[in-house]
Amino acid sequence: MSNTEIAEKPTEKTATRQALNKLNVEDIEAWRLIVPTDNPSADERNLQKQFPMGWFTVCYSSELAIGEVKPVRYFGTDLAVWRGEDGTARVIDAYCAHYGANMAVGGKVHGNLLECPFHAWRWDETGACKDIPYSRVIPPKAKRADCVPAWSTREVNGFVMVWHHPDRIAPLWEPASFTQIGHEDWTDLQTFEWKTANSMENMSDNAVDVSHFKYVHGTLNVPDYEFEFDGIMRRITAQIQVQTSKGELKGQIESITYGPGQGWVRYSGISDTLMVTGSAPIERDLMHSRFAFTQPKTEIDGPRAGLARALIKEVARQFDQDKVIFDRHHRFDPPLVCQGDGPFARNSDWFSQFYASSGKAPDMSATPDVAQFASVTG
Structure with missing residues (x-):
């Protein structure tokens, strides 16, 4: 089963796909941890001067x-x-x-x-x-x-x-945990990691950048998304339809970011999959991102096993394409936006609560219960 069976078939090769081909990467896992050494400085690239809490x-x-x-x-x-x-x-x-x-x-x-x-x-x-x-x-x-x-x-x-926290304040919230991970009915984690020459807030913008899916990842259309910014949590939900060898399948992608450094994505319908993410800045212009996947054993051992494996491979391939952009990105603040772009301004306002210098306190009063997203049956 090819990767394109779990994503809308691209109409043409995207620029990032062509760039990856030109790199002629033989060891993709090693390449994922390499960043350019000839970039301008973080100041010249206008990258944020502070780390979030x-x-x-x-x-x-x-x-x-x-x-x-x-x-x-x-x-x-x-x-x-x-x-x-x-x-x-x-x-x-x-x-x-x-x-x-x-x-x-x-x-x-x-x-x-x-x-x-x-x-x-x-x-x-x-x-x-x-x-x-x-x-x-x-x-x-x-x-x-x-x-x-x-x-x-x-x-x-x-x-x-x-x-x-730059002022060494004690934790203001606890990270979310998932009963799927380590559960006997779910697979062991399949893990990936990347280093990218960028800052955390810029990479946060990528999640709300709906139009890039067509032009970076090669989907036929710009997907329809719903966005919710609630306290320290950001939720992005998409209803999707994809072509597979078994015909058209409908599914849902629900992506949650809980604070700036923890996230998870639940794929359902096409292949039940939980992806948990963790990221951290190494320097102002160097990020470390980790993706870990788990799936029900009935999924990976059943008739849709090939689809389940291909989904994980496709998600990793898409982040490879993002890395091509991230590694050479220059920040414009504010960006020049147009109709059809994602909610960059709302995302920037949401992310600003995690900067101690902003004068804002993280909005804990509106923080929802994450347990509904973090259970085997959720």
Whole structure:
């Protein structure tokens, strides 16, 4: 079954498809993590100067074994992520407050503590030093929480997520979790990741950019969408019709963004699929996006198994096409828009609540119950 059987058959090859062909990418997974090195600076590209608040993914759960520590970089900051012997993931800044060693490089896990490779100072998830093997006294400053800046951490949906706020305010909401993930009737997560040379708000605009589906992804028509902006949640719903080898099928795509860094998409009708997304800025002009898919086992083992597999492949292919644009994008604020464009202004206003400097507080009073979207039967 070809990819075009789960998307409207393109009338012609799009520019992004031709660009991908010219790149002659042999290893698509490696290419997804490569960004241009010759771009103008973030300032020259007019990219946003601040990072939004919210929950953001720093790794997949499957990438962090018990007793493992790994270096990551997000929000322009080097971080140490480790999993203690109790199985809990923890995150603090990477550099030891004692003498500045990067504890994620050469450091090790000691019980539930992170041990610095330089002098073996041991730190907990609050950023407080709990042990210095060669000293009977821990300096008072080192005993305090946030001596090494600590990050509130949650592990949900197969993602390790941290809370970011530029003023280090405690989490204002919790990430949504899904009973489908890890459920015996649903498949294990199939995971993908990309790095793109862009900013988070620009990529947020892509979700409401309805016209690009025809000209970037090659659909026959610009799809009909309904948009709802409600508190920290944005919902986009589309009723779709696609041609398959079995004839025309009708389905629905419901896409939810919950804060700037967490999202999910529920595909129904064509192939029942849940895609959970997690993204995070590495630098002002560098993003890390992750997509994880799960499907009912009856779907993947049944007569529509080929369609189920093709849907996932097609979604990944479409983000490959988006990456071609994202990697060279220049931000115009405001953009020059026309009739038929998506609700860019509404999306910008919605996204602005996640900037601490905006003077707005995230609208928690209107935040809906996400449980209806996050259950096996939902």
